[in-house]
Amino acid sequence: MNDVLRLEAVGKTYGKGGPAPVEVLRGLDLTVARGEVVALVAPSGAGKSTLLHIAGLLDTPDAGRVILNGRDMTGLPDKPRTEARRRELGFVYQFHHLLPEFSAAENIVLPQLANGISQRDAAARAADLLGRVGLSHRADHRPAQLSGGEQQRVAFCRALANAPSLLLADEPTGNLDPETSDRVFDMLMALVRDTGLSALIATHNHGLAARMDRVIGLNAVA
Ligand SMILES: Nc1ncnc2c1ncn2[C@@H]1O[C@H](COP(=O)(O)OP(=O)(O)OP(=O)(O)O)[C@@H](O)[C@H]1O
Numbered sequence: 001m002n003d004v005l006r007l008e009a010v011g012k013t014y015g016k017g018g019p020a021p022v023e024v025l026r027g028l029d030l031t032v033a034r035g036e037v038v039a040l041v042a043p044s045g046a047g048k049s050t051l052l053h054i055a056g057l058l059d060t061p062d063a064g065r066v067i068l069n070g071r072d073m074t075g076l077p078d079k080p081r082t083e084a085r086r087r088e089l090g091f092v093y094q095f096h097h098l099l100p101e102f103s104a105a106e107n108i109v110l111p112q113l114a115n116g117i118s119q120r121d122a123a124a125r126a127a128d129l130l131g132r133v134g135l136s137h138r139a140d141h142r143p144a145q146l147s148g149g150e151q152q153r154v155a156f157c158r159a160l161a162n163a164p165s166l167l168l169a170d171e172p173t174g175n176l177d178p179e180t181s182d183r184v185f186d187m188l189m190a191l192v193r194d195t196g197l198s199a200l201i202a203t204h205n206h207g208l209a210a211r212m213d214r215v216i217g218l219n220a221v222a
Contacts, residue, residue, distance in 0.1 A: 038201070
């Protein structure tokens with residue numbers, strides 16, 4: 001079981017059976033091996049978000065299978081899918097989506113408490129992660145008090161809070177200026193490598209994609 005994620009012949013059509021169906025994915029095969037960082041490069045509208053939602057168990061394909069850590073997740077009820085999402089997956093988006101009323105550290109502690117980790121262990125992990133991205137001195141600041149790059153670094157730490165096996169990221173540095181994007185991306189890669197995480201990272205940036213282990217292109221179906 002060396003693949004963390006395996007998508008087999010995945011298909012997705014929005015509005016199937018309706019007057020204006022939109023076929024987005026057809027017969028898509030994709031694997032992410034343990035410890036591998038894969039870039040997903042796709043033109044706008046090709047179905048990158050759809051694919052990440054399916055891989056992230058937030059949406060279901062209407063054909064094919066989604067296998068996460070050797071377990072076929074296709075057709076499972078919501079409860080085990082939600083559980084797997086909370087324990088095995090980490091998410092980073094273009095915008096940080098941090099909780100504004102909580103500090104950087106609290107934003108990393110809260111998802112751990114939801115998974116039954118003790119306050120003490122959660123706080124220690126948050127401190128460790130913030131240290132790895134050079135933000136120990138910002139632990140008690142709220143998101144609005146942080147720069148865009150700092151907010152995104154906290155979002156990376158939050159995604160890793162529960163030690164997932166797979167990170168799914170949608171344009172994780174797309175909201176930052178090119179120089180900050182490069183620096184913050186380096187930190188994300190260091191975090192991923194240090195923790196032995198696997199990742200599927202969608203980006204329009206070919207320079208960033210070239211720094212990952214493998215690049216997968218996604219073309220529009222129609
Ligand atoms: N709920 C929906 N109903 C109908 N069509 C949809 C729905 N969601 C997405 N689509 C269509 O599916 C296609 C793929 O959308 P998706 O958001 O996956 O693309 P994307 O590659 O992430 O694009 P971008 O880079 O612009 O975010 C688009 O043509 C979009 O209009």
